[in-house]
Amino acid sequence: MTPLTDIGQLAEHYDLVVVGAGPAGLSAAARAAELGLIVLLVDENPTPGGQIYRAITTTPVKDRAVLGEDYWRGSSIVGRFERAKAAYAPGCTVWSLGPDEGEPGTFEIGLSLGGKARMIAASQAILTTGAQERPFPIPGWTLPGVMTAGAAQIALKGAGIVPVGRTVIAGCGPLLYLLASQLAAAGAEIVAVLDTTPKRNWTKALAAFPDFLRSPYLAKGLQLMAQTRRRLHFVSNVTGLAAAGEGRLASVTVERKGAAETIVCDTLLLHQGVIPGVNLTNAAGCEHFFDNEQHCWVPKLDRWFASSVPGIAIAGDGAGIGGAESAALRGEIAAFDAARRLGRLTKPERDRKAAPVRAELERRLRGRRFLDLLYKPAPQFLAPKDETIVCRCEEVTAGQIRDAARRLGVTGPNQMKAFLRCGMGPCQGRLCGPTVVELIAEVRGRTPAEIGYYRLRPPVKPVTLAELAALPQTEASVEAVVR
Amino acid sequence: MFRPMRDLAPAVALNFTFDGKALKGRAGDTVAAALLANGIVACRETPVSGAPRAPYCLMGICFDCLVVIDGIGNRQGCLVPLAEGMAVETQHGRRHVEEV
Numbered sequence: 001m002t003p004l005t006d007i008g009q010l011a012e013h014y015d016l017v018v019v020g021a022g023p024a025g026l027s028a029a030a031r032a033a034e035l036g037l038i039v040l041l042v043d044e045n046p047t048p049g050g051q052i053y054r055a056i057t058t059t060p061v062k063d064r065a066v067l068g069e070d071y072w073r074g075s076s077i078v079g080r081f082e083r084a085k086a087a088y089a090p091g092c093t094v095w096s097l098g099p100d101e102g103e104p105g106t107f108e109i110g111l112s113l114g115g116k117a118r119m120i121a122a123s124q125a126i127l128t129t130g131a132q133e134r135p136f137p138i139p140g141w142t143l144p145g146v147m148t149a150g151a152a153q154i155a156l157k158g159a160g161i162v163p164v165g166r167t168v169i170a171g172c173g174p175l176l177y178l179l180a181s182q183l184a185a186a187g188a189e190i191v192a193v194l195d196t197t198p199k200r201n202w203t204k205a206l207a208a209f210p211d212f213l214r215s216p217y218l219a220k221g222l223q224l225m226a227q228t229r230r231r232l233h234f235v236s237n238v239t240g241l242a243a244a245g246e247g248r249l250a251s252v253t254v255e256r257k258g259a260a261e262t263i264v265c266d267t268l269l270l271h272q273g274v275i276p277g278v279n280l281t282n283a284a285g286c287e288h289f290f291d292n293e294q295h296c297w298v299p300k301l302d303r304w305f306a307s308s309v310p311g312i313a314i315a316g317d318g319a320g321i322g323g324a325e326s327a328a329l330r331g332e333i334a335a336f337d338a339a340r341r342l343g344r345l346t347k348p349e350r351d352r353k354a355a356p357v358r359a360e361l362e363r364r365l366r367g368r369r370f371l372d373l374l375y376k377p378a379p380q381f382l383a384p385k386d387e388t389i390v391c392r393c394e395e396v397t398a399g400q401i402r403d404a405a406r407r408l409g410v411t412g413p414n415q416m417k418a419f420l421r422c423g424m425g426p427c428q429g430r431l432c433g434p435t436v437v438e439l440i441a442e443v444r445g446r447t448p449a450e451i452g453y454y455r456l457r458p459p460v461k462p463v464t465l466a467e468l469a470a471l472p473q474t475e476a477s478v479e480a481v482v483r
Numbered sequence: 484m485f486r487p488m489r490d491l492a493p494a495v496a497l498n499f500t501f502d503g504k505a506l507k508g509r510a511g512d513t514v515a516a517a518l519l520a521n522g523i524v525a526c527r528e529t530p531v532s533g534a535p536r537a538p539y540c541l542m543g544i545c546f547d548c549l550v551v552i553d554g555i556g557n558r559q560g561c562l563v564p565l566a567e568g569m570a571v572e573t574q575h576g577r578r579h580v581e582e583v
Contacts, residue, residue: 044543046513046564051542058511060492091564132544142547144525144537145484151541154561158541159509159516160492161485186488247535248524267484277544392539393546395531426546426557461543462557 001082004089007113010120011087014040016338017109017122018331019094019280022050023074023324024316025128026081028331028338032126033084035339040087040122042094042111044461048078050130050316051150052324060160066185067157068178070220070324077328089113096458097125097284097312102474107311110458117467124311124338127281128331131274131317134296134377135431136171137384139242141270142392145249149179149271162188165266168252170194170241173273173375174217177224180232183269192263193228194254195236196272198378205374208367215367216325240380243268272377276318279428282456285309290449293372294321295382296434297453304337305330313337321372322365329361383438390439391432393425398439405443413437413454426462429454484537485519499569508565515541515548515560518571526550526560530577549574 004010018029021043029041049056053074061067081088089111096110100121107122133148140146149169155161162183167190169180180193212218228234240255253262275296278288286307287300298320305313313334316327333354340350384390386399404410404419413429413436416422422436423429429436433454441451494509501523508517515538518526525535527549538548541561548560551572560571 044562046562055511060494060509060511061488062490062492066488091562132542133540142534142536142539144535147537147539147541151539154541155485155516155519156488159512159520160488161516161520162488164484164486164522248537393529395529395534426549427544430544431540462559 001084001086001088004087005114007092007111007116007118010040010089010111010118011038013106013121013123014038014087015122015342016040016124016126016335017042017107017120018126018128019043019097020050020128020130020316020318021045021048021088021090022052022128022130022316023077023328024130024318024331025050025126026077026331027328028126028128028315028335029086029088030081030084031332031335032338033086035335035344037339037342037344040089040120041081042089042092044091044093046091048081048088048090049074051154052327053077054154055158059157061157061186067182071157074324093461093463094280095461095463097127097280098458105311110463112461112463112467115464115467117463117471119471124313124341126313126315126331126334126338127284127318128314128316128327129277129280129318130327131321132277132430134272134275135433135435136270136272136381137388137390137398137435138270138381139385139388140244140249142389143243143245143249144247145245145266146243146268146270149176149269152183152267152269153179156182156186162186163267163269165189166191166264167267167269168192168194168263168265169269169271170196170238170252171271171273172197172377173271174221174224174371175274176271177221177228179269179271180228181224184232190232191265192233192235194238194241195234196238196241196378196381197236197375199237201374201376205370208370208373212367212370215370216364217367217371239378272381273375274317274321275434276320277430278318278453279430279456279460281307281314281318282453283458283460284312286312286314288453290447291320292449293369293376295376296321305334306337311341322368326361326364329357329364332357333361382435383442384435390435391420391422391425393427393431394421396420396422396432398435401436401439402443405440410440411444412440412452414452416440417454423454428456428460484522484524487520497565497567499565499567499571501571502573510565512565513541513561514550514552514558514563514565514569514571517565518550518560525573527574528576533576
């Protein structure tokens with residue numbers, strides 16, 4: 001692996017550009033390099049690992065038991081990439097990806113590193129931009145002191161810091177238990193774990209239970225759950241949450257069985273499962289569909305993780321939530337296909353090499369459906385009460401969105417942007433998109449699939465005007481503005 | 484709001500300022516992590532209502548950790564590694580046109 005720290009060090013062209021250095025990106029880049037491709041791995045973070053293996057090479061946390069053996073498995077994934085002959089650009093942001101108009105069949109990728117922008121070309125792209133936590137809008141979720149559970153985990157992995165004072169963790173999903181146990185092991189004072197898993201989900205999830213019994217999730221999950229329930233104050237069947245405070249969090253009010261209870265706290269960590277981050281894949285023109293079981297937008301992919309745009313594959317949790325182990329395997333499979341597309345492998349070679357990886361992937365994904373069905377968020381957390389801020393950037397409430405959908409007949413999220421500016425702030429809809437869709441669907445009596453999603457456009461990450469202006473200009477672009 | 488857990492690997496101490504106040508961080512921290520570790524409650528005020536905000540996702544997607552770093556606004560504190568001598572400031576609301 002060759003680290004690149006200056007944007008001038010990047011080549012003009014790569015066989016393959018991989019975006020995101022989590023397990024999928026690291027494995028895709030390593031495998032592709034092992035197959036002889038000229039590879040660049042770009043990642044916006046300063047060190048490799050993505051979110052799940054965040055700071056795996058630099059974490060100051062010494063006690064291995066705090067983060068658990070699953071975390072440390074990331075070392076071997078990074079190690080393999082470090083031994084591979086690939087270029088690696090950390091701290092480098094991808095802000096656009098589109099067809100290179102000058103050279104059909106290749107992509108033009110807009111990058112920014114160290115305050116300088118540049119366009120490079122790639123024959124193939126594998127987008128491994130991963131997942132984000134599902135937006136969990138409750139009243140008061142914008143107060144300082146409220147953050148995502150994943151953020152607390154990142155703070156722990158990256159900087160070895162834990163919340164001070166009374167900490168409450170709320171929401172649902174397997175990661176909730178993991179985080180609770182990690183933070184407790186690191187010495188945080190967790191006064192309550194509030195579980196919002198709807199009771200009725202069990203009925204649906206039971207259909208997928210036989211598969212779960214044979215899955216690698218089972219033993220691990222049950223152990224973690226039992227530990228959390230035994231050691232921490234665990235409250236189940238939570239149906240409503242509201243954070244309150246003046247300028248910062250002071251308490252959280254919990255609704256349960258028709259009664260409300262207020263817990264005084266300093267930190268509230270929210271988690272409602274994870275969903276694919278679709279901003280780059282959507283802006284690159286890849287088609288997406290609404291996955292009803294995972295209840296989120298997922299790119300349309302074939303069995304090699306190729307998207308609807310020829311030459312762009314999407315692997316890892318960005319391809320649909322599957323977890324860290326399956327992310328790495330998906331990355332490998334996408335890399336085999338990239339090599340085939342570039343003529344480095346024949347179809348039979350690709351199929352033969354990928355077969356054992358695919359078998360392992362199937363094993364890893366077994367039982368996933370049970371988790372998806374069990375931890376599907378309750379409707380009141382997907383489409384919250386009117387007073388709740390939905391778009392954190394532009395401070396648009398659920399009530400405003402419902403009102404615009406009802407009185408003005410707004411039919412979709414893109415029109416809603418024009419009326420209310422939701423999704424037009426710096427996060428570009430990442431924290432409001434799913435909720436806006438849900439609210440319009442609720443008012444209009446439609447499904448999220450029928451409502452659609454934001455049409456996202458580059459730049460998908462901020463880039464300064466100065467950086468853009470300093471890019472080399474083509475004759476066509478000069479002619480477009482000079483009369 | 485955050486504190487270092489016990490038994491951390493040693494790190495080089497870095498000096499930086501937040502709104503002019505001298506603070507210390509650890510090499511390897513991001514700006515956002517260093518602010519949290521120093522007990523900074525809010526790092527920006529929103530352009531719409533001026534409400535205080537603090538880092539929310541720490542993974543580059545929420546933009547609530549936007550701060551001014553060495554005079555440049557709209558920097559994502561959770562993606563910028565802390566460096567010796569950095570001057571970090573609260574990002575106050577919306578920008579105003581500077582008089583020429």
